[in-house]
Amino acid sequence: AQTVTQSQPEMSVQEAETVTLSCTYDTSENNYYLFWYKQPPSRQMILVIRQEAYKQQNATENRFSVNFQKAAKSFSLKISDSQLGDTAMYFCAFSRYNQGGKLIFGQGTELSVKP
Amino acid sequence: GAGVSQSPRYKVAKRGQDVALRCDPISGHVSLFWYQQALGQGPEFLTYFQNEAQLDKSGLPSDRFFAERPEGSVSTLKIQRTQQEDSAVYLCASSKGQSFIEPQHFGDGTRLSIL
Numbered sequence: 458a459q460t461v462t463q464s465q466p467e468m469s470v471q472e473a474e475t476v477t478l479s480c481t482y483d484t485s486e487n488n489y490y491l492f493w494y495k496q497p498p499s500r501q502m503i504l505v506i507r508q509e510a511y512k513q514q515n516a517t518e519n520r521f522s523v524n525f526q527k528a529a530k531s532f533s534l535k536i537s538d539s540q541l542g543d544t545a546m547y548f549c550a551f552s553r554y555n556q557g558g559k560l561i562f563g564q565g566t567e568l569s570v571k572p
Numbered sequence: 573g574a575g576v577s578q579s580p581r582y583k584v585a586k587r588g589q590d591v592a593l594r595c596d597p598i599s600g601h602v603s604l605f606w607y608q609q610a611l612g613q614g615p616e617f618l619t620y621f622q623n624e625a626q627l628d629k630s631g632l633p634s635d636r637f638f639a640e641r642p643e644g645s646v647s648t649l650k651i652q653r654t655q656q657e658d659s660a661v662y663l664c665a666s667s668k669g670q671s672f673i674e675p676q677h678f679g680d681g682t683r684l685s686i687l
Binding site for chain 1: 603605613614615616620622628661665667673674679681683
């Protein structure tokens, strides 16, 4: 079975600085997808970024980028130029090929951006 | 509609009562997912539909949980004889196609409290 682990329950960062959230996962699969989702207090999950396991190049979306280390089964999220609106719970998630998109989530990291 | 709509937003029920939670996916979305999110935890997969077919119900915690999507659009998650451990936020998500790589769009969830 696949598992996703986020070892940082809480993190904080000063506005405009950079922060990195950690995620590790366990799988015997070779093909899969990894995601980072943001969940603000409003509860709606918002997709931040995703990475295909077969791609070596790390995904980037504006201020958000990932460091994908397939051999180490590590998938960290870097947020540059942090903004107050980035304050939220962040979840790392895993999806296997041929499972229709079922997501397996980590426990989450609560990020606070301080002015 | 513009997004995934869930109702009610909050539901309080006494232990032993039956409840029904509704999800209206984005129009035309083929895939629909239900997740259960306990307080302070990441969401856990419950079940998955492709159109009206329930392709995976491996995450349903007991036979008290039942989900349907009879016309391939609106879905209802029913919990019979509710128990206190059923208290959680229930999230619904939909995605455009049948491919697992399509991003999931989440609703705001229904917060269920069992007294």
